[in-house]
Amino acid sequence: MTTRPGAGGEPAPAPAALVVATWNVFHLRDGFPGLGPTPGSTWRRHPVAGPTHLHLNRSHPDAVAAVIRRLGADVVALQEVPAGAVPRVARDAGMSAVWVRTGPRLGGDRLRWRLGRANPDLWRTHQGNANALLVGPGWRIEPGSARSWQLNPLGTVVAVAIRARLAPDALRRWVLESRRALGCVVRGPGGDRVAVCAVHAHNARVPEERAAELGRLAGALAAWAPRGPLVLAGDLNAPPADPAVRGLAGRLGIAGGPDRIDQILARGLGVVRAPRALPASVRELLVRRPGGPALRVRLSDHDPVVAEYAAGPGEGHRRGARRG
Numbered sequence: 001m002t003t004r005p006g007a008g009g010e011p012a013p014a015p016a017a018l019v020v021a022t023w024n025v026f027h028l029r030d031g032f033p034g035l036g037p038t039p040g041s042t043w044r045r046h047p048v049a050g051p052t053h054l055h056l057n058r059s060h061p062d063a064v065a066a067v068i069r070r071l072g073a074d075v076v077a078l079q080e081v082p083a084g085a086v087p088r089v090a091r092d093a094g095m096s097a098v099w100v101r102t103g104p105r106l107g108g109d110r111l112r113w114r115l116g117r118a119n120p121d122l123w124r125t126h127q128g129n130a131n132a133l134l135v136g137p138g139w140r141i142e143p144g145s146a147r148s149w150q151l152n153p154l155g156t157v158v159a160v161a162i163r164a165r166l167a168p169d170a171l172r173r174w175v176l177e178s179r180r181a182l183g184c185v186v187r188g189p190g191g192d193r194v195a196v197c198a199v200h201a202h203n204a205r206v207p208e209e210r211a212a213e214l215g216r217l218a219g220a221l222a223a224w225a226p227r228g229p230l231v232l233a234g235d236l237n238a239p240p241a242d243p244a245v246r247g248l249a250g251r252l253g254i255a256g257g258p259d260r261i262d263q264i265l266a267r268g269l270g271v272v273r274a275p276r277a278l279p280a281s282v283r284e285l286l287v288r289r290p291g292g293p294a295l296r297v298r299l300s301d302h303d304p305v306v307a308e309y310a311a312g313p314g315e316g317h318r319r320g321a322r323r324g
Helices: 039-044 061-071 083-093 109-118 120-127 154-164 168-176 207-224 243-252 315-319
Strands: 003-005 011-013 016-024 075-079 096-103 129-135 147-150 180-187 193-200 230-235 255-257 262-267 270-277 284-287 295-298 305-311
Touching: 016 061, 016 193, 016 230, 016 262, 039 120, 061 083, 075 083, 075 193, 075 230, 083 096, 083 109, 083 129, 096 180, 109 120, 129 180, 129 193, 147 207, 154 168, 154 207, 180 207, 193 207, 207 243, 230 243, 243 262, 255 270, 262 270, 262 305
Parallel strands: 016 075, 193 230
Antiparallel strands: 003 011, 016 305, 075 129, 096 129, 147 180, 180 193, 230 262, 255 262, 270 305, 284 295
């Protein structure tokens, strides 16, 4: 770690750079708009070709890991990654990982991953979901610090369903998949400690659902990391202007962006580069086909979002998150 003069002429550690990314990887499938599964791709494994892009009934763990590696991030929050695939993606990206399964509620992770990998167009979301935090070299996950919090326990779902008079379909969608946030503490090369959290909120059809989930998340993080550096990254399924997102940010004292549903929010860190969505080209593959033009395959239906922070050397940074 580089040094700069401190008080009394003593060398003081310079702030450690912390690059954070978040990406909803869409179950490791490709997701160019309007170019989705067809009966031919599902049952005969035929590619679906458009003017510029191609849909393949194929899982892309290696290509997703390669994109993550090229991001150069120290911490990556992933959503919609099959739980059985997390170790492989983390290994191929050269990172360590913690993760929590979010759904479906039934079935083993390895079986679902094998079935989903064999035919992604058929299984889609049913191959299993997880939220994951990947940590690269230079930073490390503090042992025992990992935590997870359920955002839609049955009692909360029932209370909101009664109060908001949820339609049966909305209730079914919300209750069938456990929504969980995942947190851990990462330690930098100079000893700086930062609490980080990955989340994928429900794609709510009524605001009461979103308010309930993000309210529970705010309470959990306020108790777990009441002060000091905190990063929240993920797919909130709502933009920053949404009242539930504003309430979450205000309660925790976090801010960020960008103005989309995939966001990185932080406090207690110097902003070197504000959160920004990367162009679609960073997650595209060029596929050459015999007898036809080369077409692109676009990984996921979400853009990665990246931000860079400076973790300061002050005492508050070192004590900000509780030890697990």
